[in-house]
Amino acid sequence: GVSAKDVAKVEIPKPLYEKVRVVELIPTITKQDDITQVLEYEAIVEKFYNGVWSKTTDLTPTQEAQLQWYFIKNNDEADKDILTDNPTNDNITINGLKMSVTLEEENIFKIGHAHCFVSNSEEEGYTQTQLARYLEVEDILSSHVSQEEGECIAILNVEEPRQEELAQIRWQIEDTQREIYNGKETIIHNLKEEKVYEINFLAYIEGKIQDGAN
Numbered sequence: 605g606v607s608a609k610d611v612a613k614v615e616i617p618k619p620l621y622e623k624v625r626v627v628e629l630i631p632t633i634t635k636q637d638d639i640t641q642v643l644e645y646e647a648i649v650e651k652f653y654n655g656v657w658s659k660t661t662d663l664t665p666t667q668e669a670q671l672q673w674y675f676i677k678n679n680d681e682a683d684k685d686i687l688t689d690n691p692t693n694d695n696i697t698i699n700g701l702k703m704s705v706t707l708e709e710e711n712i713f714k715i716g717h718a719h720c721f722v723s724n725s726e727e728e729g730y731t732q733t734q735l736a737r738y739l740e741v742e743d744i745l746s747s748h749v750s751q752e753e754g755e756c757i758a759i760l761n762v763e764e765p766r767q768e769e770l771a772q773i774r775w776q777i778e779d780t781q782r783e784i785y786n787g788k789e790t791i792i793h794n795l796k797e798e799k800v801y802e803i804n805f806l807a808y809i810e811g812k813i814q815d816g817a818n
Contacts, residue, residue, distance in 0.1 A: 623652040624667050626720050627659075629729030636707075636736040643705040647671060647720040647729050661701060670722045673703050677713035679763050681732065684717055686725055710738040712762050737762050739769055740815040741807045749792060757790045758807040758817070765789070776806040776813075 628648040633641065650657045651667075674686050675696055693708040703718065716735050721728030743759040758773050775785040778798055785791045795803060808816025 624663065624670055624722050625650055625652075625657070626671065626722060626729035629718055629720050629731045631718065631731050631733055633733065634731075635734040639707050639709060639711055639736045639738060641736070643675075643707070643716060643718075643733055645703045645705075645718045645720070645731065647701045647703075649701065663701070668700055671701075672719070672721055672725075673698050674717075674719040674725075675703065675705050676717045676719070677711070677715065677735065678717070679714045681715050684719075684730065684732075686719060707735065711735060712737050714762075714764070714766075737769065739765075739772060739809045740812060741773065741809060741817045743817050744805055744807050746805065752794055752796050753792050754795050754803070755790065755792050756805050756807070760789075772810045774808055774810050774813075776808070776816075778804055 626647050626649050630646045630648065632644040632646075636643065649660060649663065649671075651660045651663075673696075675694065676686060677692060677694075692711075694711075695706040695708075697704045703720070705716065705718075707716075713735055714737065716733040718731050718733070719725055719729065721730075738761070740761050741758045742761045745757040745759060747755050749755045756775075758775075760769070760773075762769070770789050771787040773785075773787055773789060775782045775788070775791060777793065778800065785793075793803075793805075804818060806813075806816050806818040808814075
């Protein structure tokens, strides 16, 4: 048989590499009052060093580059999927452990999902913000519910309007403001009250009469 000499094993020192993970993502606001409000998020991170995870704000540029930031908008609080095939015109700035987002003026989405992670989007930093939306009345659906009464439904430009959004609806009938219908998506109006053959209904968002529908 052939015998082989034992080959001496060479110990190659492992590079000193500190792992990083995001443990929390903190928003400055959880509900936007106005589209112009800037959204800010701060990542709370930990470094793994000498066998221990510990919080830090001191990351090297290489470690900062490992942080993956995403801001995704939709109308579903439960839909946290990171889909980047729905581009928006939001202005997003990332600086170290912080991300700031200025929404596009005509945002129509309810929820902003913010993510920051190194390797696992499911287990690392995530939070969400209720977004303010650009509102306008796009159309009015009208019908007769009886010979004397007409029904009008204001159709908004957004999905599943919140109560506070519906509260901004205003109605004008024959150039007269009707406060009794403030905040109503659907109105039933007595047509005999009007002394004209064809009655003009106008629905709009408070302060945006120029964007109304009739």
